[in-house]
Amino acid sequence: MASKNYYDVTEWKIGNPYEDIGEVINSIIADIKSRQTELDVNEGGKPGAVIYIPSGDYHLRTQVVIDISYLKIMGAGHGFISSSIRFNIPQNEWAELHDLWPGGSRILVDLMPEAGGEEAKGAAFYVERSGDPRISSVEFENFCIDGLHFVDDGLGKAEPENTYTNGKTGIYIAGAQDSFRITGMGFVYLEHGITIYDADALSIHDNFIAECGNCIELRGSGQASKITDNLMGAGYKGYSIFAQNFGGLLVTANNIFPRGTSSVHFDSVARSSITSNRFHSFYPGMLVFEGSCSENLVSSNHFLRDHEPWPPMQGLDNGLDDLFGLLNISGDHNSIVSNHISETIGTQYIKPEGARPVIIHVVSGKGNHISNNHIVATTETAGEQNDGAASCFSAQVGALLTTDRLAELEVTTVLVEKEAVQNTVLDSGSETQVIIDKTVNAFRGTPVPGV
């Protein structure tokens, strides 16, 4: 009488999971479907199943295609390790390393997507179902999807393994879905970690998504979802979080480290929340609202922008200059309140040379409320921060803790462009730090000590 709805990929009769776990999982899904023949047996009939992936290395040469609800694919470890650090260690030193590759329940994505080919073809897990209702409650839990290598992107800027480019995606959900969960997963060395179209009531919670070109992309449209409590960091030319035409998204309690062309990039997102996150970036454009982004809340976040401390990545950035703003806002009626924003940067790195960096940049829109933000800007002596750093870790921690010997850096804490009117800026910089047309906007400067 034991349940047939539990499958261990290492015990399945078809295929070899170590050679091609894709073939195995697709065969299991076919088995589940063959047993789900009746739609409404005693008010049930299609409960789904668990596919369990024990700790191990599993090559994936066939894309997994999911078109049934209530499927749970679960492993026994997110298995992250920094592949980026390893690939920047000379290969003749690899023999001395304890570990070379990620681990846990690890999918090695051996798909060979064509350059410039259809993006969906490079996905390890592909979800799509047409018709009604939307596919629901698929869960991904606690395994590792490893894209293995980046490749030469033809741009000549980065070493092949540093390009964040390989045409591979971890999980690609092509159409409308409801109440999916992605939890406790690891994603590494994928050009796209998670790409989802038309999400509803989605939960992406407590994952580790790093060293991916992009981490999370919510495309098409969507509503009422949460991205919470993740550790993340995209590549220098991708997004850590991207969302499009979304309403009611909650982004909270994430620790998003560099790089990422943006930490969060919203395109025409409304009535969404970005609160209680920690954001760290090496470039301007940490938070971008483009298109018509309205009535969003950005509150109680910590933003830090400093200079790339790790030599292998120091030539790379997102191409934006310091007049772009750490936060670049287009849209109406957004609230940017109670955030701490730190920028620390050697003056020699400022672009254009000699510019006064902009922190919060309201490009266009009306009715935005920018209040009670504390902006700290400092500069430091060139090169000093990395002296004696024995590793990427100590370089980074050293840079993070370098606050003592810093001099104040003059910045524009808030710049409200001429196109933007009827905005309100309160307690987010002094008279001399804020650029705003007070005849069409409201302003109250932060009181200045001793004045």
Place this chain on the structure above:
Amino acid sequence: MASKNYYDVTEWKIGNPYEDIGEVINSIIADIKSRQTELDVNEGGKPGAVIYIPSGDYHLRTQVVIDISYLKIMGAGHGFISSSIRFNIPQNEWAELHDLWPGGSRILVDLMPEAGGEEAKGAAFYVERSGDPRISSVEFENFCIDGLHFVDDGLGKAEPENTYTNGKTGIYIAGAQDSFRITGMGFVYLEHGITIYDADALSIHDNFIAECGNCIELRGSGQASKITDNLMGAGYKGYSIFAQNFGGLLVTANNIFPRGTSSVHFDSVARSSITSNRFHSFYPGMLVFEGSCSENLVSSNHFLRDHEPWPPMQGLDNGLDDLFGLLNISGDHNSIVSNHISETIGTQYIKPEGARPVIIHVVSGKGNHISNNHIVATTETAGEQNDGAASCFSAQVGALLTTDRLAELEVTTVLVEKEAVQNTVLDSGSETQVIIDKTVNAFRGTPVPGV
């Protein structure tokens, strides 16, 4: 030597879990107790056990009764799907649907509670133990409790399957308990999702609780608990979160969608926190503090109230008018700071007709601190928002993203009633938007653009 403390309901010797999982689980609990005969064997003796529910459809015809600590009941999927959408599709179209019923590890609650009978009798899982110590560390994880149907409530307002009424409860904890966990669960079509009396150090985390009359009700009294990172939404006549005589409750990182007569309703709750949530409602009274609610913090939340976009539910609401307030506050020394509050509503829906809606309504109390809230109120052309919406999802997303063509709506951002004195209202509306007796309260208006 393999552990005896692990039970798979599909492998247990007594009962048939597909016919009555209640009988099976009760029999397993009896077995656990029969083996826990000695209180203090080598400083142990009663460690508890796991009861595992594989993916599948399990009817429950006997209430599960739990009276031992350290029991963990876990499944393999929360299994949510919208039953509400399905029940509002004509039944002759059901044959074309891929899925009819929720899934995962799904309990079908086939209890037949009497109308007006004792509420606890309609609970699928009932927990109670008298004596000392309090029952501790029971865990519910990753399965689905499905109440199956709502029924005619005799009120004549809603179709039977839209009444949110059936006398069923998912988990009912009748008395004092400590350190319980409810995680990764799904609750659907229950009149009460989770009802708990006298909670201490409770964690309700990362669940999916929707299309229930009420989602979470913390009754009696309680302390030091958390409701975090859940996706939730109650029916039009129930609570998404209710708490009573509670101290030190933390409500954070939840995405609470409609409907819910309230998103959060506190009755005599003190020194608790509501922060970093996203709340969406179709009616006034999103947040209600009644009785003596004191020293609570409401911060960094996003509130949105708009009009019900889905035809089957458009005749239903919580009966409150627009003078009640989106936030209705009675009590002392509460902090309402750094929230974004959006209201968008066609003027034809405002009740009483022609009224100026109230957003934050301080009904009574002293020492409340209402500061740095950004309130956005807009109106829209009647009916326009749903034009061309092909489904509930696209109607909802369309409404959420409708911010472009909106006109400003005049509202009272804060109304402090005569009974309330010694309150402080700062930067939460202009002179003309706030109604407050400045001789007995403190006020600083948000500066107005261009003035």
Place this chain on the structure above:
Amino acid sequence: MASKNYYDVTEWKIGNPYEDIGEVINSIIADIKSRQTELDVNEGGKPGAVIYIPSGDYHLRTQVVIDISYLKIMGAGHGFISSSIRFNIPQNEWAELHDLWPGGSRILVDLMPEAGGEEAKGAAFYVERSGDPRISSVEFENFCIDGLHFVDDGLGKAEPENTYTNGKTGIYIAGAQDSFRITGMGFVYLEHGITIYDADALSIHDNFIAECGNCIELRGSGQASKITDNLMGAGYKGYSIFAQNFGGLLVTANNIFPRGTSSVHFDSVARSSITSNRFHSFYPGMLVFEGSCSENLVSSNHFLRDHEPWPPMQGLDNGLDDLFGLLNISGDHNSIVSNHISETIGTQYIKPEGARPVIIHVVSGKGNHISNNHIVATTETAGEQNDGAASCFSAQVGALLTTDRLAELEVTTVLVEKEAVQNTVLDSGSETQVIIDKTVNAFRGTPVPGV
């Protein structure tokens, strides 16, 4: 073909897990290592494994030593119960108790650390690996580590079982590591719950860590980590959260109850976040920034300090007086914004006698931004709060809900010491409540009702 990377401690061939689970787990780790002989087999080779601990009582007499990546140790229940309440019930009443000991998957730490011996020797789980790369992605999940007893600490203040002293640690990580996860665990009656040196991308999420001398100590240095969504509370002479030389730590969504000499203690921490937490303490010094703590954000937290209501602990405290501050801040450019802070204390408990208690105390530093905090201070009649409290629970809830009959207590809401200059204090107390040199700092008082 079934995976060999899954081990159940009750089915392992070596040792007896009930007698000494340490020997069993070490033997399993040795087996894993014996099978991981090749570093780079087809881009894999060392995936790790799961060690599963079913519900049960497992004595640990040998320290577990972990030096491989991707190991997951998981149980079936966090098993917390209050041992503190039990040890303060006369032993002749124990026979009437339902449960005496914690449960779930419970490790009974039977190590006998020498008094004053090396701290690491008292650790149940000890992690260390030298060389490169750092050990990665070890996961601890959903089991209980029970230190069993506290012992006489020779100080004569507390009964032996109330000393929070026994030389035992739950998890001790001695050196640099990456992407570890500690989730769903229970820790009880350990002098140190979790001690970690040089953490990177660590996640401590959704645990129950209570009745430990210290809960979480992040020592050495570290970066880019999160402590989220935990229920915690340390002893009267230890830390609930301690971090040292850390950058980019995110502390959010935790409910931290008493006691704890501090709820959070930072030593030279920079660019970190403490947001959306609920903190409750019985002493001053709830949040301490010592050394050079810079550019940190403290926002949207609820702080409550009241008087110890439970007789067995009423003679004990952290030794700090009411001039120390509930928040004691040394450092530059920190943001303390949008917090609610409640203090309620009988005047007879104030030390030094007759002093005006300090809430936010800026001891030294420049550029700190303290804005929009709501501070509520009240006093109550001596002894009244515990009248009729039948238990620790009802005493605590009673105290938490005691807000009605309180009189206002005069406090200094913010004290900026002479050594601290160029700080900004806005809307965090009235002219008479804030002590600050306005010639070298900036100040705007909260408007006073009726003035």
